Amino acid sequence: MDLTFTEPQQAFRQEARAWLEANVPKPGTLRSLDTKEGFEDHRVFERTLFDGRWSVVSWPEAFGGRDVGIMEWLIFEEEYYRAGGPRRVSQNGIFLLAPTLFEFGTESQLTRYMSKMASGEEIWCQGWSEPDAGSDLAGIRSKATKVDGGWLLNGQKTWCSRGAFAHRCFGIFRSDPEADRHRGLTYYLIDMAAPGVTVRPIGQLDGETGFAEVFFDDVFVADEDVLGGIGEGWKVAMATAGSERGISLRSPARYTEAAGKLMDLLAATSAGDVNGFDPRAAIADEVVRAYLDAEAYKLHTYMTATKVRAGHKVGAEASATKIFWSEVDVNIHQAALRLLGEGADLYEAVERGGVDLSEWLDGYLFALSGPIYAGTNEIQRNVVAERMLGLPRG
Amino acid sequence: MDFSFSDDQLELRSTVATVLGDWCTPADLHARYVGPDADLGRTKGRWSAIADLFVCGLLIDEELGGLAMDDVDLIGIAEEAGVVVLPEPLSTTAGVVFPLAASTTAGAPRVKDALERGLSATFGGAAFGAKHHKITTTVSGGEASTPRVGYGTADLFLLVVELAGDLQIHLIERDEVAVTPTPSLDLTREMATVTWSPSGTTMICSGGEASLLVEQLLQRAALYSAAELLGLCEAMLSLTASYVTERKQFGVPVGSFQAVKHHLAGARVRLEFARPALYRAAYSLATGAETSAHDVSMAKSMASDAADEAARVSLQCHGAIGYTFEYDLHLAMKRAWALSADFGDARSHRARIFDLVTAARG
Known part of the structure; x- marks a missing residue:
């Protein structure tokens, strides 16, 4: 047991502290991230973080990270909150989806998505809960139907945080209509601008639209945007849930x-x-x-x-x-x-x-x-x- | 940052746990409730078996016959003493009395002697007060009386007294004191009032040195009682989990009902988060950290809360059987209640923390 930090860790802390003190906006400068304008304010700050290579310190350098360990990540987080850093508009992507992508994603998926996620260029939302499947997630009914070169998604997701303004969505759909509960689910990476996607923002307790309902009407997702194997959606989703909890x-x-x-x-x-x-x-x-x-x-x-x-x-x-x-x-x-x-x-x-x-x-x-x-x-x-x-x- | 125990530390803990488990069964504890002398042979054998493990000298320098290890090595062993509701003062001897006495010039040779003879030790006479400690020993006509001393069966007593404004710490053998047992809820820890005569030969330190050591004494007592409390939590929750898995009502195990699950899960979560606070406090004492007062108070307040909750939900989830004298639950529950309040309860330690943190944050 040694509850002290090494010299390189202390140096890392000092470097983070100095950068954050110089770059974190004063409290109240950014508008609420649950509004359209505030969402953009927060994306601009994510870009600043990314340019300083502080947005995803534990990721590989190739995607904008510093390839540091979990202790350094915790040190960065301590300094981030100490400096009064704002809520991370990219958090669903960088904290929830990213660990799953690193574990199950293809080279092509990593190349296409990670850097844009880290820079705030693409903000991700989560498409899991449905009107009749909340805590009982295995009860989801939104469907994915196989077509040539990909899948057609149909159904409804709800309580999608950042869903009102997000660019992409990670969601689970029932790809095998015969299978029950945890089986026959597949995890998809979806473009929110694709034809057939309809977003209805939902006001939260504070009146701002922090989450949304998302309707899918024959939305096409290419085969290359299946995350993990077909029918493996539950296993992949639980990896994300572990990160979330x-x-x-x-x-x-x-x-x-x-x-x-x-x-x-x-x-x-x-x-x-x-x-x-x-x-x-x-x-x-x-x-x-x-x-x-x-x-x-x-x-x-x-x-x-x-x-x-x-x-x-x-x-x-x-x-x-x-x-x-x-x-x-x-x-x-x-x-x-x-x-x-x-x-x-x-x-x-x-x-x-x-x-x-x-x-x-x-x-x-x-x-x-x-x-x-x-x-x-x-x-x-x-x-x-x-x-x-x-x-x-x- | 490495918040883990070494393989050697885990192995030592496991070795001690095995011996404690063999020598301290629920049957041994129930015997104490029949009468304190009912099974004295087993009691003596148990302490010999513990002394043979050399754990009492774990924190003592090698030249005094100890192992020169530290509180991080000992803390898990103290948890194991809690798991079995040990009637003897293992962690009090090894973690509180011996290291404190050995840090004084007069006390060091006495600790060496006590280790050679395999003695057990306990202490009394001081408690946490509103700002500083308070002295609980009263003196009348040259004779001192120290109330609420736990483990009245011990061989050696470290006692604090204030004589004519001079704070003193004494170390006295059992045959030099009069031990009057005080009836209390937990009969396995024998509470007693100790009557004794302070003298130059029994005193190991006084004045400013004694004042510093009393704060250390209380911190050590709080730390090691916190460790025992977490062991007690583990024991109560595991007993209860087994019971609700076997006990059926409405044709199903009562543990399958969410009301029961949520009670026990809440207590398990409290235990889960009290543990790192305990280990950090042990580390702080071992390394002489400036934050040790804060860290120990945090550990004790969280352990007291965790034990209170574990006791409460364990009794509730057992139903009537848990309320009986013959079932095992009360053995751990009564020790938990006692230790939760002793050496500063959760609220008094939070009051200490408030003072320390507001002073530090300026």
Whole structure:
């Protein structure tokens, strides 16, 4: 056990810190990424990141990365959140699809898609959930029918994050109408500009169109855009799901950074600031607990990263991780809103004792989606109970 | 960054776990509830078997007869002591009393002697207070009385006392103190009040040195009780998982119901994330990190919470059988309740962390 960073890792951290301090836009400069204009603002920033070779540090150099290890990726993430970097508009592509493409993709697919994904030129959305298949993903009904040179897609996908403005979509469709549930599914890489694709944006809790319904009406996808084998869609999708639940979607820095600000907010709050009572007595314990959980998530991630570096594949523990980070996120923001008291529902930026109070409300709304997406936490608890504790399926 | 244990560390842990498992069965623990002396032969044999593993000197320098290893080597062994609800003070001897006493000039030769004789050791007289520690030993007419000392069966007692404003740490053998057992919920850890006479020959340090060492004493006690708590979590959850898999109602195992699964999954997740906090705290103590107070308080608050939740859901998921005296669950549950509150409960450690973090963030 050695919980220190090597000299090259410390140098890497300094290099990232210096670049990010010079290049990350001030908070509030970029418009919401769930609006058309904000989506473009965020793509411009992705291009800046890419040009500095900071958008995908763990990828091969050929696709714009630095070919660094998982520890360096975590260091970069810590610095990214420390610098106040914006939400990544390309996250569905670079964090969810990319690990799957590296594992199952053809040379041609890697060449055609990776660099454009890394630079923000092509933003990807996820086409998995359907109106009648959410947590029960194996119940999807959208179909793929074999035609000469490719497939015709028909059906409807929903809750596609970034779907309103994305350029491409990775989705699973039923390619064998005779097969049931997890069998007979195939994973496709789809052009959102193809004829037959209709997008209907859906307003989220904050009113912005962060996700969309996508309708497919005889949409043609070429054979070369099948990811993994025909009928292998479930296996390929679960590789992505592991990434989504595990460490590649939610790096701990996101939470430790927010938790540190939460501790500052508590320290800046005095008796009488919150609905007329002293919050230190009533809320301090909740605040420190949220802070500790963020810190524990960071330590757990370093532990997992150590195992991954030694060749371990993340399995059921990704479900435990997903439950934990999504609840940490809600708890951090909930504690902050309690500290804000009666003013918590105001959108205007306010300040207390030199601590900026904006962004907690948006952060809270965003955090509330965590226990729902990427497989609800109820489904994850079933997985933890069955695969980590050995309880019977039922 | 390497957040893992070496093969040697894992092998040592596994060796100790096997011996503990052989020598400390639920039947041995139930016997303690019949009467503390009911199975004393087995108790003595058990401690001899532990002492023969040389684990008590794990943190002690080689010239004193120890193995010169560190807290990262010992922490997993302390978890295993929790798994079996060990009635003897293995981690208290090896992780708390011996390293502390050996760091003083007067205490070092006494630790060497204790290791040669295979003695067990416990401590008392100090607890975490609002800002600093508080002294719990009372003195009257030259005689000191130290309440709430765990493992009253120990051979050696490290006791803290304040005499005329002077903080002192003493190391006293069993035949020099009077041990009065105090009835408590967990009968396998024998709580006691120790009455003793502080003297120049029993004192191992005083004044400013003692003040620093009491903080270390409490940090070590918090760390190693946190380790035992996580072992207890593992024991309770694994017992409960087996039970709900076998127990059938409505024609199916009760563990197939989501209500039961979600209770146990929640507790399992708490355990999963308390572990790295424990190991980081052990590493911080081993390396003398400046953050050790923060890291230990984090480990203990998370371990106490994890154990409280594991105990609560284990009892609930067992149903009535878990509420009985004859079933095994209460053995671990009662130790978990006791250790969760001892050496700072979850909330008091979070209060310490609030002070430390706000001071550090300026």
